Amino acid sequence: MAFSVTSSPAAIRSSSLSSSFDQLPRAAQFSAFQALDRSHLPSAAANFSRRRCSAVRQLNAAEPKRNDSIVPSAATLSPPELVEKLEEEDYEKLAEELTNASPLQIMDKALEKFGNDIAIAFSGAEDVALIEYAHLTGRPFRVFSLDTGRLNPETYKFFDQVEKRYNIRIEYTFPEAEEVQSLVRTKGLFSFYEDGHQECCRVRKVKPLRRALKGLRAWITGQRKDQSPGTRSEVPVVQVDPVFEGLEGGVGSLVKWNPVANVKGNDVWNFLRAMDVPVNTLHAQGYISIGCEPCTRPVLPGQHEREGRWWWEDAKAKECGLHKGNIKDENSTAEANGLAPVVADLFVTKNMxxxxxxxxENLLKLKDRKEAWIVVMYAPWCQFCQGMEASYVELADKLEGSGVRVGKFRADGEEKEFAQKELSLGSFPTVVLFPKHSSRPIKYPSEKRDVDSLMAFVNALQ
Known part of the structure; x- marks a missing residue:
């Protein structure tokens, strides 16, 4: 333990007493050293911006050294008994005060408060804006990323570009090899397509993140309210992390900063273009939200950006666990009272x-219909159903009087099992066509939800 505090005043004074100190028994030496050192510890009310050890050099200072994870660099700063306590602060109040602040102001505040105890989480997507903001503050900053082992080649190349652009070293954190081997050997490389992405994400992302954050007191993310209306619409600019623990351990030991929470996606991109910031080449191929290669794909016209992630699952599962605290059970209160969740209905028009x-059931029974029907199976709380509302309403208006009826069927809750069995419901929204001369509905196979694509489907099969 002594080596970690050799630069402290207590350690300097202890060296002048070495002649008498050496005469003490070994146990007494250890006790005497601890007493000398602790007498010069900062108070518990020390300000956030103070460093734990003045001899520690910031990660992005000259001649940076690459670390495999955040934990080693943070763990070597000082032993547990020398860690300063965080002063208490009302982060809800601070979030309100910073609501109208610019991302640059919020970033500057975060770096000022936490110094070397905070790091930017960089995924290789448009959150490179965070690094640019940190760079513009003129303060030293740290960046870390989770290398799951399944990222796109373009993402790895982008990491290298960012390191060279900002003269930094990204602190990569990796999953435990034994856990990955166990998962793959037991369930195969693509088990998430069958039983959901949560298990794979837990092994490759959540656990490594949990390990990394244990070496920090705060972290910075690129979450925006408009990224995922179902799970991120209430993201504040700063909050006590509701899921992960920081260096101190326990609930409330980690602070989470979201500098671009109130910024629209288009404005983030305008900023990146204005500053001529390098971006992942996958964006030019239609990728907006970028994750692991098997679980990420380009979005199509009429789709929300998060539909490019885990597209085989329901909308409310579109979080990997890194921001699990965002997920709220929209049915919890209502279901406790035996009621359906109270949400605004969708697709409200006279032609629907x-x-x-x-x-x-009547449509399913009819073998020879007078009119064809196109029906969307939806859930009002689903952000992807909300995203296609305008195009589907326009479709209904265009098909008025054409001999094709347009309908909607709310298929969540008690109706979900029926819709899955009888109507091939996969995820929300699912569109089916009941042709005039077919007893079974035909599922719309594409995820293009613009009016022209839906019209082409109807015209081809009515």
């Missing part, structure tokens, strides 16, 4: 037929 279970 609101079908019940009986109505759907």
């Amino acid at each position: 037929v609101d079908l019940t279970r009986v109505g759907i």
Whole structure:
């Protein structure tokens, strides 16, 4: 332990007493050293911006050294008994005060408060804006990234570009090899397509992140409210992390900063272009939200950006666990009272037929219909259903009087099992066509939800 505090005043004074100190028994030497050192510890009310050890050099100072994870660099700063306590602060109040602050102001505040105890989480997507903001503050900063082992080649090349552009070393954190081997050997390389992405993400992302954050008191993310309306619409610019623990350990030991929470996606991109910041080449190929290669794909016209992630799952599962605290159970209070969740309905127009279970069952029974029907199975809380509302309403208006009826069927809750069995519901929204001369509905196979694509489907099969 003594080597970690050799630069402290207590250690300097202890060296002048070495002649008498050496005469003490070994146990007494250890006790005497601790007493000398602790007498010069900072008070518990020390300011956030103070360093734990003045001899520690910031990660992005000259001649930076690459670390495999954040933990080693943070763990060597000082032994547990020398860690300063964080002063208490009302982060809800601070979030309100910073609501109208610019991302640059918020970034500067975060770096000022936490210094070497905070790091930027960089995924290789448009959150490179965070690094640019940190660079513009003129303060030293740290950057870390989770290398899951399954990222796109373009993402790895982008990491290298960013390091060279900002003269930094990204602190990469990796999953435990034994856990990855166990998962792959037991369930195969692509088990997430069958049983969901949560297990794989837990091994490759969540656990490594948890380990990395244990070496920090705060972290900075690129979350925006408009990224995922179902899970991120209430993201504040700063908060006590509701899921992960920091260096001190326990609830409330980690602070989470979201400098671009109130910024629209288009404005982030305008900033990147204005500053001529390098970006991942995958963006030019239609990728917006970028994660692991098997679980990320370009988005199509009419789709929300998060639909490029884990597209085989329901909308409310579109978080990997890194920001699990955002996920709220929209049914929790209502279901506790035996009621359906209270949310605004979708696709409200005079040219839309609101079908019940009986109505759907009748359509299924008819073998020779007078009119064709196109029906969307939806859930009002689903952000992807919300995203296609305008185009589907426009479709209903265009098909008025054409011999094709347009309907909607709310298929969540008690109706979900029926819709999965009888109507091939996969995820929300699912569109099916009941042709005039077919007893079974035909599922719309594409995820293009613009009006022209939906019209082409109808015209080809009615």
